[in-house]
Amino acid sequence: MTKALPSVSRPATPGFATFDEPSHSLLIDGDGEPDFGAIQTSDDFLDLKRRVKRFILPATVLFLAWYVTFVLLSAYAAGFMSTPLFGTVNVGLTMGFLQIVTTIIITMAYARYSKRKLDPQVDKVRALVETDEELA
Amino acid sequence: MTGANTAINLSVFGIFVLLTLYIVYRASTRNVSASDYYAAGSSFTGTQNGIALSGDFLSAASFLGISGAIAVNGYDGFMYSIGWVVAWLIGLMLISERLRNTGRFTMGDVMAFRMRQRPVRAAAANATLVISLFYMIAQMAGAGGLMALLLDVHSKVGQAVIIAVVGIVMVLYVLVGGMKGTTWVQIIKAVLLILSVSMLTIFLIGKFGFDFSSMLDRATQRSPLGEAVLSPGVKYGASDLSKIDFISLALALVLGTASLPHVLMRFYTVPNAREARKSVVWATWMMAIFYSCILVIGFGAMALVGSDKITSAPGGENSAAPLLAFQVGGTVLLGIVCAVAFATILAVVAGLTLTASASFAHDVYANVIKHGETNPADEVRVARITAVCVGVLAIVGGIAANGQNVAFLVALAFALAASANLPTLLYSLFWKRFNTRGTLWSIYGGLTSCVLLIVFSPAISGSKSSMFPDVDFAFFPLSNPGIVSIPLSFLAGFLGTVLGGEKADPAKQAEMEVRGLTGIGSGLR
Numbered sequence: 331m332t333k334a335l336p337s338v339s340r341p342a343t344p345g346f347a348t349f350d351e352p353s354h355s356l357l358i359d360g361d362g363e364p365d366f367g368a369i370q371t372s373d374d375f376l377d378l379k380r381r382v383k384r385f386i387l388p389a390t391v392l393f394l395a396w397y398v399t400f401v402l403l404s405a406y407a408a409g410f411m412s413t414p415l416f417g418t419v420n421v422g423l424t425m426g427f428l429q430i431v432t433t434i435i436i437t438m439a440y441a442r443y444s445k446r447k448l449d450p451q452v453d454k455v456r457a458l459v460e461t462d463e464e465l466a
Numbered sequence: 467m468t469g470a471n472t473a474i475n476l477s478v479f480g481i482f483v484l485l486t487l488y489i490v491y492r493a494s495t496r497n498v499s500a501s502d503y504y505a506a507g508s509s510f511t512g513t514q515n516g517i518a519l520s521g522d523f524l525s526a527a528s529f530l531g532i533s534g535a536i537a538v539n540g541y542d543g544f545m546y547s548i549g550w551v552v553a554w555l556i557g558l559m560l561i562s563e564r565l566r567n568t569g570r571f572t573m574g575d576v577m578a579f580r581m582r583q584r585p586v587r588a589a590a591a592n593a594t595l596v597i598s599l600f601y602m603i604a605q606m607a608g609a610g611g612l613m614a615l616l617l618d619v620h621s622k623v624g625q626a627v628i629i630a631v632v633g634i635v636m637v638l639y640v641l642v643g644g645m646k647g648t649t650w651v652q653i654i655k656a657v658l659l660i661l662s663v664s665m666l667t668i669f670l671i672g673k674f675g676f677d678f679s680s681m682l683d684r685a686t687q688r689s690p691l692g693e694a695v696l697s698p699g700v701k702y703g704a705s706d707l708s709k710i711d712f713i714s715l716a717l718a719l720v721l722g723t724a725s726l727p728h729v730l731m732r733f734y735t736v737p738n739a740r741e742a743r744k745s746v747v748w749a750t751w752m753m754a755i756f757y758s759c760i761l762v763i764g765f766g767a768m769a770l771v772g773s774d775k776i777t778s779a780p781g782g783e784n785s786a787a788p789l790l791a792f793q794v795g796g797t798v799l800l801g802i803v804c805a806v807a808f809a810t811i812l813a814v815v816a817g818l819t820l821t822a823s824a825s826f827a828h829d830v831y832a833n834v835i836k837h838g839e840t841n842p843a844d845e846v847r848v849a850r851i852t853a854v855c856v857g858v859l860a861i862v863g864g865i866a867a868n869g870q871n872v873a874f875l876v877a878l879a880f881a882l883a884a885s886a887n888l889p890t891l892l893y894s895l896f897w898k899r900f901n902t903r904g905t906l907w908s909i910y911g912g913l914t915s916c917v918l919l920i921v922f923s924p925a926i927s928g929s930k931s932s933m934f935p936d937v938d939f940a941f942f943p944l945s946n947p948g949i950v951s952i953p954l955s956f957l958a959g960f961l962g963t964v965l966g967g968e969k970a971d972p973a974k975q976a977e978m979e980v981r982g983l984t985g986i987g988s989g990l991r
Contacts, residue, residue, distance in 0.1 A: 382983065437747055
């Protein structure tokens with residue numbers, strides 16, 4: 331990780347002041363292109379990264395571990411997996427079906443989390459570079 | 467079996483082809499730009515693209531291969547479908563949005579984003595072409611088996627002719643429609659496929675009084691394996707080696723899905739990252755419904771048709787779903803199911819052809835040969851020529867692979883994708899230090915090790931069910947190489963990076979990371 335820097339690391343051209351927008355310096359370089367280095371170390375972007383990580387990391391570890399467990403049990407614990415649960419439906423078939431269910435749950439949870447926590451933060455970061463003309 | 471009703475089957479199928487060709491023709495824009503041809507001008511909504519994604523993904527391997535594998539091997543066949551559903555979480559959380567934000571048309575756009583353009587693009591295109599060809603050959607082989615059943619064509623020559631016809635029609639879709647036309651074919655096909663499998667499922671389960679348990683009960687009586695068919699291990703439980711093969715397969719399925727080039731390319735047909743996310747959510751729902759239904763259809767086929775009859779039918783395992791349709795709904799339902807399966811093959815192969823041609827034209831021709839200085843019209847012309855060449859190769863390969871289990875062949879394509887693409891994509895998206903050398907090592911390391919292990923596996927030689935049963939050069943004991951080649955590719959990418967080569971460009975890395983997460987600089991809204 332690079333050291334935390336103040337949100338603007340090199341001189342950026344001052345943005346156009348508007349009446350209703352709070353004035354903050356736009357992270358745009360001399361040619362009007364976004365200053366990616368400065369954005370990458372800005373607080374808003376770091377916050378976005380933290381929010382992304384907070385969901386994706388545990389969710390990915392969880393679903394991969396759950397899937398691998400299922401596969402390993404199928405390969406090495408056939409006896410356990412063929413224990414009947416409901417009539418002829420055994421543990422293995424139920425667990426397999428539950429994999430589908432958990433996939434749907436994680437998918438919907440991620441969609442919801444993105445809408446609530448990620449998208450607004452993405453908009454915040456994008457606002458750092460959006461000039462007034464683009465907002466119009 | 468169906469000789470007298472060939473006419474019905476053929477006409478259902480013929481109507482589908484004519485109808486879709488007409489739609490493809492209408493959807494195609496007159497003045498085709500590169501963006502239209504490759505990415506349908508990014509004009510599809512998340513919902514439309516989600517349905518098209520499932521259309522692209524749900525191949526003959528899923529419909530015919532998986533239902534057949536379940537009908538014959540029970541539990542071990544069911545494993546495939548689980549991996550293919552769970553895999554979408556990788557696409558959803560790690561790949562789709564970042565890919566949409568950083569690339570334009572191909573996987574090479576993302577892999578080469580912060581690397582030296584020419585070698586990385588060439589490598590990405592090589593991987594795309596090899597994977598697409600493998601996948602296509604599997605689909606074409608499925609077409610042969612299906613037609614054997616549908617038209618009662620038993621001679622290899624007759625089936626070869628049919629495979630050639632499939633190849634020609636799919637090239638037509640691509641040439642006429644580009645991405646827009648192909649996407650509409652996927653949407654129509656996905657809707658047809660999901661509707662027909664859900665209706666078949668409701669009907670089947672109704673036949674057993676909506677009691678899945680009693681259906682399984684009946685199924686075990688019709689299988690020579692008896693109760694064992696519901697437990698793991700029928701196909702892969704024989705020895706320690708076959709258990710490792712099973713784990714290898716499971717790994718390839720879950721890691722390969724989100725790195726298949728034709729799936730990746732779909733994310734460019736939507737206007738922004740949020741729509742890309744929405745498409746994966748839709749696709750995941752479609753997968754969940756489809757594979758739950760296939761579970762019922764597979765065991766239904768076992769219960770009503772019987773495993774023995776399926777294995778001895780022309781087309782073997784792949785014929786379980788059509789045979790079941792014939793059993794419960796006579797020739798009309800058989801015709802419908804076969805037409806849907808056929809549509810599936812056509813659409814998937816068209817999607818693959820498009821991807822392969824885009825990759826060659828955009829990455830190799832425009833960026834490697836012409837150094838990025840070509841006009842879009844030339845690029846599209848090259849893409850079209852490539853589509854024809856790829857079509858010819860797929861026809862030849864399909865004829866050679868005719869008769870193999872489609873799901874098994876497709877699993878090899880997944881192993882290739884998981885080995886060559888996934889490590890590279892993940893490193894370049896998430897690892898700051900990753901450099902050009904690491905990229906090349908992980909793509910080529912994964913690709914070549916995987917291809918070599920397949921060549922020297924029992925899938926190609928040395929056993930009754932291999933492609934060349936009469937010779938034996940199978941040094942590698944596993945039929946799916948994923949468990950070796952996937953970690954190898956991760957390792958190669960890591961070593962290539964830490965052992966030298968030029969340093970990663972921090973400015974480019976910053977741009978890629980910011981752009982990947984927010985879309986700043988991509989021009990997308």
